[in-house]
Amino acid sequence: MQELHDAPLAPLTTFRLGGPATRLVTATTDDEVIAVVRDADDSGTPLLIIGGGSNLVIGDKGFDGTALVVATRGFTLDGTSLELAAGEVWTDAVARAVEAGLAGVECLAGIPGSAGATPIQNVGAYGQEVSSTITEVVAYDRRARETVTLSNEECAFSYRHSRFKSDPERYVVLRVRFALEDAGGLSGPVRYAETARVLGVAPGDRVPLATARETVLALRAGKGMVLDPDDHDTWSAGSFFTNPILDDETFAAFRTRVRERLGDGVEAPAYPAGEGRTKTSAAWLIDKAGFAKGYGHGPARISTKHTLALTNRGEATTEDLLALAREVVAGVRDAFGITLVNEPVTVGVSL
Numbered sequence: 001m002q003e004l005h006d007a008p009l010a011p012l013t014t015f016r017l018g019g020p021a022t023r024l025v026t027a028t029t030d031d032e033v034i035a036v037v038r039d040a041d042d043s044g045t046p047l048l049i050i051g052g053g054s055n056l057v058i059g060d061k062g063f064d065g066t067a068l069v070v071a072t073r074g075f076t077l078d079g080t081s082l083e084l085a086a087g088e089v090w091t092d093a094v095a096r097a098v099e100a101g102l103a104g105v106e107c108l109a110g111i112p113g114s115a116g117a118t119p120i121q122n123v124g125a126y127g128q129e130v131s132s133t134i135t136e137v138v139a140y141d142r143r144a145r146e147t148v149t150l151s152n153e154e155c156a157f158s159y160r161h162s163r164f165k166s167d168p169e170r171y172v173v174l175r176v177r178f179a180l181e182d183a184g185g186l187s188g189p190v191r192y193a194e195t196a197r198v199l200g201v202a203p204g205d206r207v208p209l210a211t212a213r214e215t216v217l218a219l220r221a222g223k224g225m226v227l228d229p230d231d232h233d234t235w236s237a238g239s240f241f242t243n244p245i246l247d248d249e250t251f252a253a254f255r256t257r258v259r260e261r262l263g264d265g266v267e268a269p270a271y272p273a274g275e276g277r278t279k280t281s282a283a284w285l286i287d288k289a290g291f292a293k294g295y296g297h298g299p300a301r302i303s304t305k306h307t308l309a310l311t312n313r314g315e316a317t318t319e320d321l322l323a324l325a326r327e328v329v330a331g332v333r334d335a336f337g338i339t340l341v342n343e344p345v346t347v348g349v350s351l
Contacts, residue, residue: 001036002026009058009067012050014112014227016235017318018058018347021048021067028071028087030174034140034147037172040066041142048347049172051086051114055121055237059348060318070116072174077102081135082178086116090123098209102180103188104133107195109213110220112227112238116173120164121343122157126216127191130178131157138175139164147174159273160242160343168345187212194219224305233303235312237344240325241282244338251278257336262288282340283308289335291328300324318349325351 007024010016027033040047046065050056074085075093080102084093094109107126108118117123118130119137134152141148148171156163164171181188186206190196196203198215207215220226224233246254251270258268268288273279286307287293294304299316301324303309310324329340329351342351 001032013053013056019060019062021063023066026069026071036068051117054113055344057344057346080180084115084176086173088115098213103183104180106212107216110217110226122162126195133178135179136177139171139173224303232313233305236309239308240310241340242343243282245273245279248276285332289331
């Protein structure tokens, strides 16, 4: 293990924001991870778990406690069963799965962060979610003080949510297990309309795995969603807000607000999200509320490529970022009566 004190955290996040940690420990084995967690719990020390840092907004004052970087490695393939150590780089793992000819995660290419973070958020994009392929998650249960294995059902996955996210102080993910598909070198059924259109196929069709992955990477890059140290549009957490899911009554009121603001012929994006529930687009809401690509007056601005990404233009502070986020939330609420919810985890700060 490596241990540092008064260590900067900004370089460990894709936002490149945040103050230092009192203590920063990097663990490379499951046993080391568990030892650090137990030590923090026994001493009552606040603990911050860091994977790829792609979903963190850390306050300018930093973190008064132990920050634990999970840097474990392990990619184990047995037929169509895949086990990843929590510290594996997710986008690299996707590339290796595609190279092995296995489908199920190819449309999740280019998503920054670690494998251990994927079940927490139920990471998803372009028609795929990890909940569709995860079979088990091995985690350290801080309450029971033991390592446990949770089935897919026990993970309680939903849209960008899970058991781990609803009880963030309890579990530390150690391993994630997936059941992938051998479709003869083809992808899973293409489910996202934009992907199908670019590929020139109908929804439900399959394409070569490598083609699916490369297409998704190109789509993400066009929206500033693939990390590039020289491109400030990628100094972000990807999508900063989740897409709102509305019940029937709220959605009806929302449609009325849309017509009043934008005209009788305008309809907001709407996607079925279960009985009596409809999902709409956060990016559409932000844009129609008056926040265009590139919006902002300081060092934190909306991406020039995608309205859903808030970015650090190089000299921002976390407070600059939060001020922009609060402005967007207030503007969307005033325009449409919907309160956007941030997707990244906030540390020492809140909207």
